Amino acid sequence: xxxxxxxxxxxxxxxxxxxxxxxxxxxxxxxxxxxxxxxxxxxxxxxxxxxxxxxxxxxxxxxxxxxxxxxxxxxxxxxxxxxxxxxxxxxxxxxxxxxxxxxxxxxxxxxxxxxxxxxxxxxxxxxxxxxxxxxxxxxxxxxxxxxxxxxxxxxxxxxxxxxxxxxxxxxxxxxxxxxxxxxxxxxxxxxxxxxxxxxxxxxxxxxxxxxxxxxxxxxxxxxxxxxxxxxxxxxxxxxxxxx
Numbered sequence: 545x546x547x548x549x550x551x552x553x554x555x556x557x558x559x560x561x562x563x564x565x566x567x568x569x570x571x572x573x574x575x576x577x578x579x580x581x582x583x584x585x586x587x588x589x590x591x592x593x594x595x596x597x598x599x600x601x602x603x604x605x606x607x608x609x610x611x612x613x614x615x616x617x618x619x620x621x622x623x624x625x626x627x628x629x630x631x632x633x634x635x636x637x638x639x640x641x642x643x644x645x646x647x648x649x650x651x652x653x654x655x656x657x658x659x660x661x662x663x664x665x666x667x668x669x670x671x672x673x674x675x676x677x678x679x680x681x682x683x684x685x686x687x688x689x690x691x692x693x694x695x696x697x698x699x700x701x702x703x704x705x706x707x708x709x710x711x712x713x714x715x716x717x718x719x720x721x722x723x724x725x726x727x728x729x730x731x732x733x734x735x736x737x738x739x740x741x742x743x744x745x746x747x748x749x750x751x752x753x754x755x756x757x758x759x760x761x762x763x764x765x766x767x768x769x770x771x772x773x774x775x776x777x778x779x780x781x782x783x784x785x786x787x
Contacts, residue, residue: 547739547746554683557750561681562629564743569632571734572610575741576677578730579723580779587774587781588613588676591705594783598622600651601671604695606660607678611637614653617674624653625670631657660688668697676705679782680751686760693765696786702766707744708773708780709753719778720745754780 551557568575576584592598592613599621605614608626610633618624628634634655642650658664660675660682673692682688692702710716727741734740752760754771757780761769767787771780 547742548749551743551746551750558683560743561683564740565628565630566632567735568740569610569630569636572633572636573612575730575734576609579726579741579744581775583775585612587705587779588616590774591674591676591703591781592616592620594703594781595620595672595674595701598651598672602669603672603674604663604665604670606663606673606675606692607681608637608655609633609676611640611653611655613674613676614655615640617672618651618653620651622651622672624651625665626653626655627658627660627663628655629657629659661691663691663695665695667694668700669695670700671697672701672703674703678706679704679757680706680747685752685757686764689760689764693786698786700786702761702782702784702786704757704780704782705774706780706782707748707751708777709748709751710777711753720748723748754782757782758784 550560598617601622603617603622603624605626608614608628611626614624614626626637634657637655660678661684673696679685710719723745724742727744728738731738731740758769758771761784765787766784769784771782774781
């Protein structure tokens with residue numbers, strides 16, 4: 545089955561994403577650095593900084609991967625829960641705990657396996673929800689945004705970093721071609737399968753893009769929602785506040 549067909553339905557995308565991230569987990573940090581031109585950590589620090597002071601705040605990091613955003617938030621004093629659908633990602637995130645255990649100013653961080661579309665937390669459980677490369681990968685975007693709104697307290701903050709779908713058709717075509725070529729090359733080199741990272745441009749084609757995500761947030765319980773261009777608009781930082 546072609547990759548495009550495999551992720552064309554929510555059920556198909558769910559199966560593909562679960563298999564994909566289990567496959568790439570041990571290479572995930574390398575890939576995010578390569579595909580972000582070495583800027584990934586800087587972008588994540590910017591996302592956490594947008595949350596404002598985090599000491600003693602309850603932070604939920606969704607699609608937490610290997611825990612970069614979660615540990616940055618914990619380093620700012622937050623009480624962090626990281627959630628990811630892939631067990632191996634959770635294992636790698638836990639392994640990034642500072643050597644020697646707790647240190648002054650470091651908030652507690654726990655990591656759990658779970659689904660963004662059905663969060664295992666009560667309503668209004670968190671002050672801040674973050675995600676890096678999470679929204680684009682969920683099979684049901686509206687459902688996931690609804691779950692995020694549900695677990696945020698009133699006036700809580702949601703922050704997301706992800707690839708964007710640039711609007712100029714020429715830029716979009718060049719961007720997708722670049723990601724397809726580079727992703728295919730990395731897929732062959734690291735996993736023996738060119739489609740492994742070609743998923744990224746295919747997922748961008750299905751993604752509504754940053755302005756449409758802002759509108760979805762505004763109709764899903766967020767009083768304020770906006771996005772910031774990253775890398776000239778090829779990436780996007782979303783910021784929203786719960787009504």
